[in-house]
Amino acid sequence: MSEPSILPTGLDALEARLRQDLAWLELPAKSWVPPRMANGKAVVDVVIIGGGMAGLVASGMLKRLGVANHVVLDKAPAGQEGPWITFARMRTLRSPKQLTGPAMGLPALTFRAYYEARYGIEAWAALDRAPREIWMDYLIWYRRVLELPVRNNISVDAILPRDDGMLDLICEQDGRTETIVARHVVLATGRDGLGGPYVPPIADGIERKFWAHTADEIDFAALKNKRVGVIGAGASAMDNAATALEAGAGRLDMFVRRKELPRINKFTGIGSQGVVHGFVGLPDEWKWRFLDYTMGQQTPPPRPSVLRVSAFAQAHLHLGSPVTSLEKHGDHIVVVTPKGRYPLDFLIFGTGFRIDVINRSELAAVAPSIRLWRDRFPVPADMQNNELQASPDLGEAFEFLEKEPGACPALSKIHCFNFAATLRHGKLTGDIPAVSEGADRLARGIVKALFVEDRERHFADLQAFDTPELNGDEWVDSETLADDCPTNCATPSERTLI
Template sequence: MKHTPTPAGLAALEAQLAQDLEFLELPAKPWVPKRMHDGVPVRDVVVIGAGMCGLAATAKLVLTGITNVVAYDAAPAGFEGPWVTFARMQTLRSPKTLNGPSLGLPQLTFRAWFTAQWGIEAWRSLDKIPRGQWMDYLVWYRKVLALPVRNSVCMTGVAPVDDLIAIDVEGAETGRVLTRRLVLATGRSGLGGFAVPDFLKGIDRAHWAHSADDIDFDALKGKRVAVIGAGASSMDNAATALEAGAGSVDMLIRRKEMPRINKLTGIGSQGVVHGIYHLPDAWKWKFFDYTAATQTPPPRSSTLRVSRHPNARFFLDCGIVAVKEDAGGLLVETTQGPMRYDFMIAATGFSNDFSDRPEFAALAPHIRTWSDGRYTPDMGPPRTGMLEAPDLGPAFEFRERVPGSCPMLAHIHCFNDAAMLTHGKVSGDIPAVSAGADRLVRGIAASLFAEDVETHFANLIAYDTPELLGDEWVDSTPLLHKEAAL
């Protein structure tokens, strides 16, 4: 960035944001009754994950007056989410003008944050947002809203305790936390983990990595590298390997042609944001089956970042049949013949296989998925990733596979990428995360109020602050009776 940031401009923005919040009476006054369990304080909501979605959810909860909240993230402060960890693109693919997690507050947008420091001309000259700068913005977002985030804390287990949820944590905070509601803002990995092709299972991890791993790219200098896939992450990882000095990088792409059109971008609208959830299941399946079939292309800039290197090659219609280890590294049998590599990067996405995450062991067998009756064959082909998607309620809450088997699921909210098939893209990507946070928190607020309805009614009866003191009028009834007697 050629322009020098202006701290005074950011201070002025923060003052304007504080005034806007005051004008809107935000945060709302706390209204949820305090709970104790065997002498232990109970949280209203715990949020797992303090990346973009976790921050948006936490901010919306606090602004709504649900203040007995904490968000935990396993990463150190400033490293939450993918932006400065396994995301390897140079810039975001989203347009710089999107509102993102601003929750309808203009002074909380990236644009306001950017222009306050670098000015209008710098904004006009900015093409796409550098990913590191997006992380800087999220750090500011957390700071300016004073969000209750605790870093370097990992959730290791979930269990029911009466009508509450017990969460085991370890790290900077260790022990058991009781909460009434749990929000899983766990990002791209959702509820599962890496999606690993069968041909890599059993292969020594010294010879391959998933694209979301912490990869030592310097160790690939001079090496023969293969990258599986044609999506954004495959291009970003290939480019990073090439820029680190890899001897060669081959893109092994199963498709006969590269995907070129980002279909969902073409129909982006508030109708899509708010309407997907209310569609019949067959229409939901139809939309996401089609986009899965057509696939999302990698950004043009990411693809050029790879192809400009003379030692990069693109192999289309190149499916992988088998991978074997030998003295020369990896022998890869493909539909185009055998190929040899020193290292392979699998940009193969993530899975909704809940059993891959030990912290969800108490939940996994009970979570209802789309394969449990919501999907029917007449909707389209039975795609595994979609069949594994959780069948969620209107506030992203899980549903039980067998009614009554795990009641706490109704109080656990899946605010991450795994919610897409039920709710649309409102809990994973930048464009509609504010709408997703609003939907989530409206549901949590309504359920907490209903659960405490007796207390709220008792407070209604007990409230005795008069607005009229009795000296504001004179009762004319006696005069009327006197006149009638005459």
């Protein structure tokens, strides 16, 4: 009797199914982009800057569509890309667990498939939301199982236009500088990808040892028994407050400008495929209206994050308390609000991020030429919004547009696949719900641009193609057969029928 076959289980079984699904769909597509050389070195068709979720799904989509000659660059060590195990301090993701995220329409590539393969169906049923560490594990698996071309510990210090229409990327790795020549560049750089953390001017003149932004590395262990303040009441502010309390902070004061915490997540409430695919088609004034209203209402922090903070008796919430100034007093600082003065040992700014393309050093060579919404959109008097005005005006494939036509054509090769694209394309570039749809739009746009640019080469290949489909002996022309036949083979009328 033959030995029973041993069927793969867990992740092995899931990966086998994924391979089968890809084979049935004939994915990834064969490589079709003609190779290029520049100054004796190979050109990379697409460089993706950022190896977090958005960068990985962008890479997956390009590979799927046959753009094999691309690379993903990330300055973080492998396994630490994105915010999930660095400055993200929530216990779980804020998105519902069942969202398909970067799966690109492949069931075996979803987080649910991964989680059930590792922990079982019952564990999935009991799960509320994805723990952020396990989400990071999922992204590491995603990168491995799709064999995505990611390079770690490498930074991009400058993106420079070339005379031949391509781009030089000046990169640094392990103290060595290298130049990568690319045809297209994708900025998959997350929430702060076209700006940086926002800290209000009240911090000017206050030593950094007294404060940090939620996006900074923070030594929470050093805050044990300390008086800690947090400005803001968004999700990140709450998560940092909770982390400080769990590390043993002696007192925590949270200062909120509003008179009550926002309670309703407006944009999530209208989430649908209509928004995903239809937002981009709205007239400009309606795009502005949607986002200005949403930003004005603000997004509430998740209920679990608030309960995580309010569970501590030493946590104090101050509503209607904008911070008007900071004062240095010897070994501590004092926060001043309309309601009082609060001595603190350390202050955390949960004040979000801002879009500020001019301050992105890697874009210094092209930033002055990037067209922003404020350069061409007449802002309604009752909807003034500095962040929206600073948003880049993008094309169909997330590419930058020129402020003055012809001043910097290379901008059409740089694609803004990060938060700053929201006003043009909707929420497709950073949030989990529609990131696959965003990557599909990006990749298809790049594919179109590559093919159009290489049209002469593709036409030459068309003309040169000479592999016969027929050998010429499959069927004989009837008239030729009749002409070759002896006289008595057929009557004239019969030959007519032949």
